[in-house]
Amino acid sequence: MRIARYTTGDDPAYGVVGGPDGDEIIATMVGDPLYVGVELTGEQVSLADARLLAPVIPRSKVVCIGRNYAAHVEELGHDIPEEPLVFLKPNTSVVGPHDPIVYPDQSNNVHFEGELAVVIGRICRDVPVERWKDVVLGYTVANDVTARDLQEKDGQWARAKGFDSFCPLGPWIETELDPADLTVTTELNGDVKQLGKTSLMLYDIATVIGYITSFMTLLPGDVILTGTPAGVGPMHPGDDVSVTVEGIGTLTSKVVSRD
Ligand code: MG
Numbered sequence: 001m002r003i004a005r006y007t008t009g010d011d012p013a014y015g016v017v018g019g020p021d022g023d024e025i026i027a028t029m030v031g032d033p034l035y036v037g038v039e040l041t042g043e044q045v046s047l048a049d050a051r052l053l054a055p056v057i058p059r060s061k062v063v064c065i066g067r068n069y070a071a072h073v074e075e076l077g078h079d080i081p082e083e084p085l086v087f088l089k090p091n092t093s094v095v096g097p098h099d100p101i102v103y104p105d106q107s108n109n110v111h112f113e114g115e116l117a118v119v120i121g122r123i124c125r126d127v128p129v130e131r132w133k134d135v136v137l138g139y140t141v142a143n144d145v146t147a148r149d150l151q152e153k154d155g156q157w158a159r160a161k162g163f164d165s166f167c168p169l170g171p172w173i174e175t176e177l178d179p180a181d182l183t184v185t186t187e188l189n190g191d192v193k194q195l196g197k198t199s200l201m202l203y204d205i206a207t208v209i210g211y212i213t214s215f216m217t218l219l220p221g222d223v224i225l226t227g228t229p230a231g232v233g234p235m236h237p238g239d240d241v242s243v244t245v246e247g248i249g250t251l252t253s254k255v256v257s258r259d
Pocket of ligand 1: 066115144225227228
């Protein structure tokens with residue numbers, strides 16, 4: 001099932017996306033599926049008549065895993081982490097499909113990082129690795145936008161990773177998917193820049209959920225970014241960046257200057 005959050009001009013609503021490619025319809029839900037489950041109103045809208053929004057606004061946080069693909073660790077000249085490397089992006093960094101990524105004045109080196117994102121479905125702490133699927137609502141696509149110069153300069157990554165618009169999510173949440181071996185592709189202006197497989201993660205999703213919840217509670221609607229494959233690189237105002245995860249869809253953003 002594909003769960004989308006969308007607007008047709010009124011308040012945001014949730015719905016289930018179905019139908020043939022290019023002619024999809026959205027079956028409207030009664031409310032937020034994280035609160036009330038999936039219940040349909042009986043109304044439908046054409047996907048073409050709707051504007052998709054970020055499929056979830058994280059209830060408390062976006063938890064990110066850094067350096068989770070060996071080839072990406074190598075391209076940045078770092079060592080393989082001995083444990084999952086965890087950092088946070090604020091929920092105010094989240095934007096939806098086709099929302100602009102705003103290039104900040106403070107950086108001269110803003111990079112794309114295409115990633116598989118995990119959407120948490122229930123409150124959880126100390127999740128045993130064999131029960132990780134119990135806490136997952138589904139999966140979406142993310143761009144872990146990063147001001148690479150500020151990341152190196154600041155030490156702490158709050159600014160480099162946390163600007164408004166630095167966490168595009170979408171196009172929807174796919175709830176029925178095996179995330180073990182999916183292709184992750186990032187294109188910049190139509191050129192393929194990243195092409196990885198989730199099977200190459202150093203720490204898999206079960207391990208990551210167990211590790212994160214060993215020290216912090218995850219809430220329904222929190223999002224985990226699972227790390228980026230090799231091939232990261234700079235974006236500039238005017239660029240179009242698209243991240244595709246096999247089995248989910250494509251998340252497209254345009255980079256714009258601040259003014
Ligand atoms: Mg990343």
